[in-house]
Amino acid sequence: MIDETVEEIAEMQTHSSSVVAIKAARALLALGDREFPTVEEYERALERNSDALRRANPSHATLQTTQRELVSRVTESDAETVPAAQAVTEDVVAEVVDRVESAKRRAGERAAAFLEDGDTVFTYDYSSTVLEALTAAAEAGVSLSVRCAEARPRYLGRKMARTLSEFDGFDVTLVVDGAAGIFLDDCDRVMVGMDCIVEDTLYNRVGTYPVAATAADVGVPFVVVGAESKIVGGGFAFENEQRSVSEVIREPADGFAVENPAYDATPMRLVDTVVTDDAVHEY
Amino acid sequence: MIDETVEEIAEMQTHSSSVVAIKAARALLALGDREFPTVEEYERALERNSDALRRANPSHATLQTTQRELVSRVTESDAETVPAAQAVTEDVVAEVVDRVESAKRRAGERAAAFLEDGDTVFTYDYSSTVLEALTAAAEAGVSLSVRCAEARPRYLGRKMARTLSEFDGFDVTLVVDGAAGIFLDDCDRVMVGMDCIVEDTLYNRVGTYPVAATAADVGVPFVVVGAESKIVGGGFAFENEQRSVSEVIREPADGFAVENPAYDATPMRLVDTVVTDDAVHEY
Numbered sequence: 001m002i003d004e005t006v007e008e009i010a011e012m013q014t015h016s017s018s019v020v021a022i023k024a025a026r027a028l029l030a031l032g033d034r035e036f037p038t039v040e041e042y043e044r045a046l047e048r049n050s051d052a053l054r055r056a057n058p059s060h061a062t063l064q065t066t067q068r069e070l071v072s073r074v075t076e077s078d079a080e081t082v083p084a085a086q087a088v089t090e091d092v093v094a095e096v097v098d099r100v101e102s103a104k105r106r107a108g109e110r111a112a113a114f115l116e117d118g119d120t121v122f123t124y125d126y127s128s129t130v131l132e133a134l135t136a137a138a139e140a141g142v143s144l145s146v147r148c149a150e151a152r153p154r155y156l157g158r159k160m161a162r163t164l165s166e167f168d169g170f171d172v173t174l175v176v177d178g179a180a181g182i183f184l185d186d187c188d189r190v191m192v193g194m195d196c197i198v199e200d201t202l203y204n205r206v207g208t209y210p211v212a213a214t215a216a217d218v219g220v221p222f223v224v225v226g227a228e229s230k231i232v233g234g235g236f237a238f239e240n241e242q243r244s245v246s247e248v249i250r251e252p253a254d255g256f257a258v259e260n261p262a263y264d265a266t267p268m269r270l271v272d273t274v275v276t277d278d279a280v281h282e283y
Numbered sequence: 284m285i286d287e288t289v290e291e292i293a294e295m296q297t298h299s300s301s302v303v304a305i306k307a308a309r310a311l312l313a314l315g316d317r318e319f320p321t322v323e324e325y326e327r328a329l330e331r332n333s334d335a336l337r338r339a340n341p342s343h344a345t346l347q348t349t350q351r352e353l354v355s356r357v358t359e360s361d362a363e364t365v366p367a368a369q370a371v372t373e374d375v376v377a378e379v380v381d382r383v384e385s386a387k388r389r390a391g392e393r394a395a396a397f398l399e400d401g402d403t404v405f406t407y408d409y410s411s412t413v414l415e416a417l418t419a420a421a422e423a424g425v426s427l428s429v430r431c432a433e434a435r436p437r438y439l440g441r442k443m444a445r446t447l448s449e450f451d452g453f454d455v456t457l458v459v460d461g462a463a464g465i466f467l468d469d470c471d472r473v474m475v476g477m478d479c480i481v482e483d484t485l486y487n488r489v490g491t492y493p494v495a496a497t498a499a500d501v502g503v504p505f506v507v508v509g510a511e512s513k514i515v516g517g518g519f520a521f522e523n524e525q526r527s528v529s530e531v532i533r534e535p536a537d538g539f540a541v542e543n544p545a546y547d548a549t550p551m552r553l554v555d556t557v558v559t560d561d562a563v564h565e566y
Binding site: 148150151152153158161162164165166171172173174175176177178179180181182183205206207208209210211213214216217248249253254255256257258259260261264265266267270 | 431433434435436441444445447448449454455456457458459460461462463464465466488489490491492493494496497499500531532536537538539540541542543544547548549550553
């Protein structure tokens, strides 16, 4: 069961943080059905399996933080029997799963408080957490203008524009990514999601860095929204994913190369605020 | 003849500076076939027609500067007879046409001197003047790596990548515009063309500003190449062209707007060097 989950995580093309992290947390429950002679052996098995799950995607922040938390909370509980340690594991898994499931919504609700009636927001890519924030704002009766950049190569901004076009009182405009410099000018803030934040770097969909650099030059605040579990410490090695060149150009590229990285690295000095389910971090 | 040229300029969708400016300069030669009672009346006709030509595209920098030069040089020649003033006009038109025709090549040759063997250059859009610079470099045996951003919405960077892929010793890579932040990192400089420079603003293909802002943040010099006649003083009102929405998205945009401006405005403080046929301007 755990081995299968390890393989599944390693192969998963989707980077939906919550799905992967929840799957991995629940995989550890398989150890609750086995017998162990001592608490120490149970903890070693927990650690070994958790390591395997984390290594299945070393650049997946929420997976890394939730697994580390699970192991340390079980170990620190100082359970006196194996069944007690297994019961603690079960409780902590349930709590972590609940937190991951609700983190997006709570981060979105917190971020919605930043949006005032009549504001203009610039957003890049399709972020389900930004969508939570805009949904919460809409439900509170806040009217917004939203400029959606298309997010080449996969045009995920079109999906954002289409989704937001259903919201009452929202005035939505789709523009090419390069038009950021023109349309940021009358925006109150940029709001984007995140893949993760590792020390002084925000990793997010390729194209985030130019939007952040332009926003800083225009003088528009740059707000990032996402689960607190996506903020990770050092020792975490983010690995960029190289996606298919056919997303960039379908015709044959004779005589030239095509590169298509999935993520870029934005220096945190260009970020003004990070809103998570736990807190508002000002930079 | 002049009226027809005025209409033609007003309708011209292409912004090829040299073609428009040369056409307008040559249109003034029509006044050489007419009779005028005094030099003053000839000069007034010249001024009136030149004004009409300039007004046909008030945001076309080379048209504005060449027309102003033509009128002032003929007026300042203090010709004593109408045929003498007409002869001066003919000489100045020939000189201006020659300069416009060769400006691109000379600006390109001057810019090529900035490129050293083994350099990596980031370029945006398709600029025939940048192409002149890269051609001159290739002819001098300089090997370069060139990163071409695709320049949405019309993907003119693909044309640049295809053209450069024919050059011996060139290593060409095509990337999406949003990938600038990743690929600028190992570039020696950015080199782009220009529509015009008006006081403290560079107008160029939409998407230039985010590249310039990112280059400044990464610390890569930003070099602009173009004819000196594209640098104009105050009083010149650049008008952005709004292009077809179908260039951004072909499917129906139900419930949301789509905007597609042709140019953006880059603050000159983000530009390090402007190379023209006349000079190298450092900022």
